[in-house]
Amino acid sequence: MIGALRGGLIVSCQARAGSPLRDVDTIVRLARAVVAGGAAAVRLNGPDDIAAVRAAVDVPVIGLWKDEALRGPDTVFVTPTVARALAVVDAGAHIVAADGTTRPRPDGRTFADLVAAVHERGVPVLADVATVADALAAQEAGADCVATTLSGYTTGTAGGDGPxxxxxxxxxxxxxxxxxxxxxxxxxxQVAEAYARGCLAAVVGTAITNPAWLTARFAAVAPAAPTPSPDATAPHGPATAPYGTAERS
Structure with a gap:
C-alpha cells in the first residue's frame, strides 16, 4: 500500500472543531473534490471521517486520530495511543499515521508497541516525525514510512515559514x-522541489482544503482588509500558528 503513494499528491482533508467545514458530509465532499483534481490519496482525522471517506473514494486513505486535549509542542497527540491506532484501523484506513517522535506517549506504551499492534492487523504505519533522530528511531521501531509532518511544531524545531x-x-x-x-x-x-529531493510522495493540506486561510491571503492585500477569523489563521495540522508566522497537517 505504501508503494501506491509513489509520485502522487496526498491531500489532507481535515477541519477542526468550530470550523464551518467541520462535519462529516463536508469532509466527504472535500475528499471527492480533491480526488477529482488528481489527489492520489487523502489524509483524514478521526474514525467518522475515515469511514465515510473510505466509502466515498477509490484512493488510499491515510488515517489518524488526534487527541486535541493533548495538543502542544511537547506532547504526543497525533494518534497518541495504541487504542486510537486500532480504532483508525477499524474505521477502514489503508495506512495509519501516528506521531513517531521519541517523546513519551500518554498510554505509557512505545511507538514500537503501536506499530506492532497495527501490523498485527495487516496495516502499514506512517510515522510523523520532526527530526532525523525521530526518523531513525521510528524506522527501528518498524515504521513502514516516515513523514516530515512535525518539523517546526515540536520544541527545538519551531520556526520557519516554509517546508x-x-x-x-x-x-x-x-x-x-x-x-x-x-x-x-x-x-x-515547493511540492516539485520536494519530489526533486527524493520523497515518495508529498502532502498538502491547508493550502488546498482551508478556504478561510486561502481567502485571508488575498484579503490581506485588499485596501480594506478585515481581521481574519481564527479559522483563517489556524491550519488543519498539529501546530497552532498559521503559515507565515512560525505549522503542519
Missing amino acids: DLDLVTELVARLTVPVVAEGRLATPE
Missing part, C-alpha cells in the same frame, strides 16, 4: 524506508 525540505533530503539519504514530505507545503513549486 523543511532540507530534512526531506537528509531523511532520503539516511533511511531505508520511504520518506513523505509534509508540513507547510503551500505552492506547486
Whole structure:
C-alpha cells in the first residue's frame, strides 16, 4: 500500500472543531473534490471521517486520530495511543499515521508497541516525525514510512515559514524506508522541489482544503482588509500558528 503513494499528491482533508467545514458530509465532499483534481490519496482525522471517506473514494486513505486535549509542542497527540491506532484501523484506513517522535506517549506504551499492534492487523504505519533522530528511531521501531509532518511544531524545531525540505533530503539519504514530505507545503513549486529531493510522495493540506486561510491571503492585500477569523489563521495540522508566522497537517 505504501508503494501506491509513489509520485502522487496526498491531500489532507481535515477541519477542526468550530470550523464551518467541520462535519462529516463536508469532509466527504472535500475528499471527492480533491480526488477529482488528481489527489492520489487523502489524509483524514478521526474514525467518522475515515469511514465515510473510505466509502466515498477509490484512493488510499491515510488515517489518524488526534487527541486535541493533548495538543502542544511537547506532547504526543497525533494518534497518541495504541487504542486510537486500532480504532483508525477499524474505521477502514489503508495506512495509519501516528506521531513517531521519541517523546513519551500518554498510554505509557512505545511507538514500537503501536506499530506492532497495527501490523498485527495487516496495516502499514506512517510515522510523523520532526527530526532525523525521530526518523531513525521510528524506522527501528518498524515504521513502514516516515513523514516530515512535525518539523517546526515540536520544541527545538519551531520556526520557519516554509517546508523543511532540507530534512526531506537528509531523511532520503539516511533511511531505508520511504520518506513523505509534509508540513507547510503551500505552492506547486515547493511540492516539485520536494519530489526533486527524493520523497515518495508529498502532502498538502491547508493550502488546498482551508478556504478561510486561502481567502485571508488575498484579503490581506485588499485596501480594506478585515481581521481574519481564527479559522483563517489556524491550519488543519498539529501546530497552532498559521503559515507565515512560525505549522503542519
